[in-house]
Each structure stands twice: as C-alpha cells, then as structure tokens.
Amino acid sequence: MGLLTFKRGIHPPHGKHLSEHKEIEAYLPKGDLVFPMSQHIGAPCTPVVKKGDKVLVGQLIGEASSHVSSNVYSSVSGTVKNVTPMLTAGGTKVMSVIIENDNNYEEVAPTPHENFKNLSNSELLEIIKGAGIVGLGGACFPTHVKLNPPKECNIDTIIVNAAECEPYLTCDHQLMLQYSKDVTEGLEILAHMYPNAKIYLGIENNKADAITIMKAMLEPIQNIEVAELKTKYPQGAEKQLIYSVTKREVPTGKLPADVGCIVQNVATVVAIKKAVIDGKPLTDRIVTVTGGAVANPKNILVKLGTSLQELVDHCGGFKENPVKVISGGPLMGTALFSLDIPATKGTSGVLCLSSAEAAISEEQNCIRCGKCVNACPMFLLPYKLNSLVLRRDYDSFEKLNGTSCIECGACSFSCPSKRNLTQSCKEGKKQVLARKNNK
Known part of the structure; x- marks a missing residue:
C-alpha cells in the first residue's frame, strides 16, 4: 500500500523536532490534584466522594450520569479536600473533586481479564465503559x-488514528515506540470485537521508526496492518482519515459508522488494553510539553488531575516568557489564560510559544485569492462564511454548510491577509446551535 492521503489540506511547519526524540518520562505530582467531572463529550459525572473521604488510585470519584458520559477515577491516593467548581482549559468552571495527594499511591486491586477472547462484546463494552475511557486524541467522545x-451499521473497517498531524505534538509517536506491545494487544481486542472488520493503524510517513516497529509487531496478525499516510494536515481528522484509507466519504450530517467505519485514537487503544487485560481504569495519559519558550521539552506520562504548571516546571520552566500557551496543538488547541489548571483526559499537549513562533500579523481585507478554499479539507468557502458571520447572517451560514467546519485552522493558516476565518466559523457554529436550542 503506497502513501495514502485526502484532498486539499496544508503543510504547516511541524515543530516536532523539539520533542520527537524525547522518551516518555513518568512524573509524580507534588501538589493537590483537581479532577473535573466533565472531561468528555456528554453529560457531566456525578461526584461520589465528599470532603474528608480517603481515596485510592483507581477509585471511582465521578460516576457517569447518562449513556453518553464517562466515569472519572482518582490517579492518586489521599484525602478529598473539597468538591467545588474549578476553572478548566476552556475558561469555564466545572464541578471538580480536589484531592490532597498522600504520595503513597495505594491502589484499588485491579480486575484483569488476560483471556479477553472468552468475553463477549457486551462484557468488553462494560469494562471499557467502567474504565472511563474516552477518545484521547482530543475529542473525548x-x-x-x-x-x-x-x-x-455494517462495520467492516476500523481505523486507528496514529497520524498525529498536529504540529509540535509527539506523544502518540513516542507511545508507539515505547508501548508497541500495548498498542498491539489493544488492536487485538478490537479485532476480537469485530472479527469481520479490517483494522488499519494509520501513521504519517514522518514517523518512519514507528512505522517500522508497528509493521514488525503486526506482521504475524491477520486483518491488522499499518496504513502509511502522507504527512499533511489535517490527516488525522476523522473524515479525512477515512477517505485517505478507504476512499469513502462521510456525508454531511452522517457518522463514520454510516459508511462502515469506526475510528479510534492509538492512545485510546492502549487505554482499552490496560482496562481489559490489566484491569485498570484511565488514570493517566502522555502529554507533550513543548514550544520555543520551554527550557527542556518532554513527553511526560502524567497522572490526570496534575497541574499544568507542575509539568512546565518539570521541563525546567520557561527560558523566555511565552507569548501564548495552548492546551493541545497550535491549530486545534485551546489558548490558556493560566497554567493553574489540571491535566485532563483531553490534554495531549502544553504548547508554550515564543515570540518568534506566535507572531500574528494584523488582519487585512480579503483579496479573494481563493487560498482558503484550496486548503479547506471539507470543501467549504471559508472567505464567504467569514463574511456571513460578520454580517450575523447565520441562516445563510448554515445553508452554506458552515456547521460542517471541523475547525482545523487550515483556512486561517493559508490566508495571506491573515483573516480570522476559523474563529468566525467557530462563532457561526456556536450561534446556529444556540438558535436551535432556543426554539
């Protein structure tokens, strides 16, 4: 299979050289840990502990309140200091459990299932649900x-997203290099659940070492193979990845399952392995702390709830004051107002940009060059959608499929006039949704 890709897209500077060769380091938190009850798409969890309670590593502290929700577990042992709203990366306050770490890391006894092939799909789904696993690529579904x-839905294809196309981030790359056995076992669980499906591990070709290792691991296994992807952004976006691997197009308003596909992130697959085979819930994840302002960029195995400030300090702090700090990558991440917030299930990176990296030109008038149109992987008209949002014409915005925008930032990156195209599409989508909810 040759290099696979999708139509349109961009080639931004990747910035991965800062951390792509840094092996994963485990970090033990020093301060209190904060566990928001909403670290996923769907209904927030209900706290099941109260102030003064003693908790263990792997103990349930937030219980899913609906089908589309996800449990939250403590990543440390210690005492619950409070249950109160706390600020998160999105700038909103979320009900959270605050735990004082006793540094003993006493664990709840795990319930392993080494012979997972004896389990039914419904039993495996209950284990995965119970472990609080969500999409660790950032969507957190x-x-x-x-x-x-x-x-x-006839599922005949499962695509595991290891593209990691977002600039600067290298956590999934190092995951494959250092935890290739866990990745393989997670893939085998998916193969057991969907015996009639072909499974592809999609890796961009700028990760040649990961491709080599994973090909060797998967070579003896039927129906699982590496799909080598062309390095291009946003290669890891769900619909673009499906097209790259299968040449199937997911229609507007439809889901991958409607075209026979399921897409999972590679870190999610490892979390599935840990939940099923090791019997452990999701309590940690790998985070890339990087950027030109960081003294020593690293890939860190982080206990959920750890302060982002602690992670930056672990990397030697700042060698210069950052102009901007982002949770995630530069194109789809969220700009932070403070580092005094916790690492959550969706924290793939802490990107600290220097003045040279974060230089933003002043917005100019649109020159109708069409570069945004050529870049958009969703075949939208970003310049037109921008104009409609500025005029608050949200009906026309919706008619031009503005709600199909995946907020990848390709249009803004390619615009020579530095128009805030992605930002306006985000606002348009927000207003369309608000109007529907108010009807």
Missing part, C-alpha cells in the same frame, strides 16, 4: 458509545 454503533 466516550469510547463505549463509539464501539457500539447502531445494529444497522
């Missing part, structure tokens, strides 16, 4: 829901 599509 509950995994048990995604792995249980409507019965009328």
Whole structure:
C-alpha cells in the first residue's frame, strides 16, 4: 500500500523536532490534584466522594450520569479536600473533586481479564465503559458509545488514528515506540470485537521508526496492518482519515459508522488494553510539553488531575516568557489564560510559544485569492462564511454548510491577509446551535 492521503489540506511547519526524540518520562505530582467531572463529550459525572473521604488510585470519584458520559477515577491516593467548581482549559468552571495527594499511591486491586477472547462484546463494552475511557486524541467522545454503533451499521473497517498531524505534538509517536506491545494487544481486542472488520493503524510517513516497529509487531496478525499516510494536515481528522484509507466519504450530517467505519485514537487503544487485560481504569495519559519558550521539552506520562504548571516546571520552566500557551496543538488547541489548571483526559499537549513562533500579523481585507478554499479539507468557502458571520447572517451560514467546519485552522493558516476565518466559523457554529436550542 503506497502513501495514502485526502484532498486539499496544508503543510504547516511541524515543530516536532523539539520533542520527537524525547522518551516518555513518568512524573509524580507534588501538589493537590483537581479532577473535573466533565472531561468528555456528554453529560457531566456525578461526584461520589465528599470532603474528608480517603481515596485510592483507581477509585471511582465521578460516576457517569447518562449513556453518553464517562466515569472519572482518582490517579492518586489521599484525602478529598473539597468538591467545588474549578476553572478548566476552556475558561469555564466545572464541578471538580480536589484531592490532597498522600504520595503513597495505594491502589484499588485491579480486575484483569488476560483471556479477553472468552468475553463477549457486551462484557468488553462494560469494562471499557467502567474504565472511563474516552477518545484521547482530543475529542473525548466516550469510547463505549463509539464501539457500539447502531445494529444497522455494517462495520467492516476500523481505523486507528496514529497520524498525529498536529504540529509540535509527539506523544502518540513516542507511545508507539515505547508501548508497541500495548498498542498491539489493544488492536487485538478490537479485532476480537469485530472479527469481520479490517483494522488499519494509520501513521504519517514522518514517523518512519514507528512505522517500522508497528509493521514488525503486526506482521504475524491477520486483518491488522499499518496504513502509511502522507504527512499533511489535517490527516488525522476523522473524515479525512477515512477517505485517505478507504476512499469513502462521510456525508454531511452522517457518522463514520454510516459508511462502515469506526475510528479510534492509538492512545485510546492502549487505554482499552490496560482496562481489559490489566484491569485498570484511565488514570493517566502522555502529554507533550513543548514550544520555543520551554527550557527542556518532554513527553511526560502524567497522572490526570496534575497541574499544568507542575509539568512546565518539570521541563525546567520557561527560558523566555511565552507569548501564548495552548492546551493541545497550535491549530486545534485551546489558548490558556493560566497554567493553574489540571491535566485532563483531553490534554495531549502544553504548547508554550515564543515570540518568534506566535507572531500574528494584523488582519487585512480579503483579496479573494481563493487560498482558503484550496486548503479547506471539507470543501467549504471559508472567505464567504467569514463574511456571513460578520454580517450575523447565520441562516445563510448554515445553508452554506458552515456547521460542517471541523475547525482545523487550515483556512486561517493559508490566508495571506491573515483573516480570522476559523474563529468566525467557530462563532457561526456556536450561534446556529444556540438558535436551535432556543426554539
């Protein structure tokens, strides 16, 4: 299979050289840990502990309140200091459990299932649901829901997203290099759940070492193979990845399952392995702390709830004051107002940009060059959608499929006039949704 790709897209500077050769380091938190009850798409969890309670590593502290929700577990042992709203990366306050770490890391006894092939799909889904696993690529959709599509959907393809196309981030790359056995076992669990499906591990060709290792690991296994992807952004976006691998197009308003596909992130697959085979819930994840302002960029195995400030300090702090700090990558991440917020299930990176990296030109008038149109992987008209949002014509915005925008930032990156195209599409989508909810 040659290099696979999608139509349109961009080639931004990748910035991965800062951390792509840094092996994963485990970090033990020093201060209190904060566990927001909403670290996923769907309904927030209900706290099941109260102030003064003693908790263990792997103990349930937030229980899913609906089908589309996800449990939250403590990543340390210690005492619950409070249950109160706390600020998160999105700038909103979320009900959270605050735990004082006793540094003993006493664990709840795990319930391993080494012979997972003896388990039914419903039993495996209950284990995955119970472990609080969500999409660790950043979307944070509950995994048990995604792995249980409507019965009328004939799933014949599972694509595991290891593209990691977002600039600067290298956590998934190092995950494959250092945890290739865990990746393989997670893939085998998916193969057991969907014996009639072909499974592809999609890796961009700028990760040649990961491709070599994973090909060797998967070579003896039937129906699982590496799909080598062309390095291009946003190669890891769900619909673009599906097209790259299968040449199937997911229609507007439809889901991957409607075209026979399920897409999971590679880190999510490892979390599935840990939940099923090791019997452990999701309590940690790998985070890339990087950027030109960081003294020593690293890939860190982080206990969920750890302060982002602690992670930056672990990397030697700042060698210069950052102009901007982002949770995630530069194109789809969220700009932070403070580092005094916790690492959550969706924290793939802490990007600290120097003045040279974060230089933003003043917005100019649109010159109708069409570069945004040529870059958009969703075949939209970003310049037109921008104009409609500025005029608050949200009906026309919706008619031009503005709600199909995946907020990848390709249009803004390619615009010579530095128009805030992605930002206006985000606002348009927000207003369309608000108007529908108010009807």
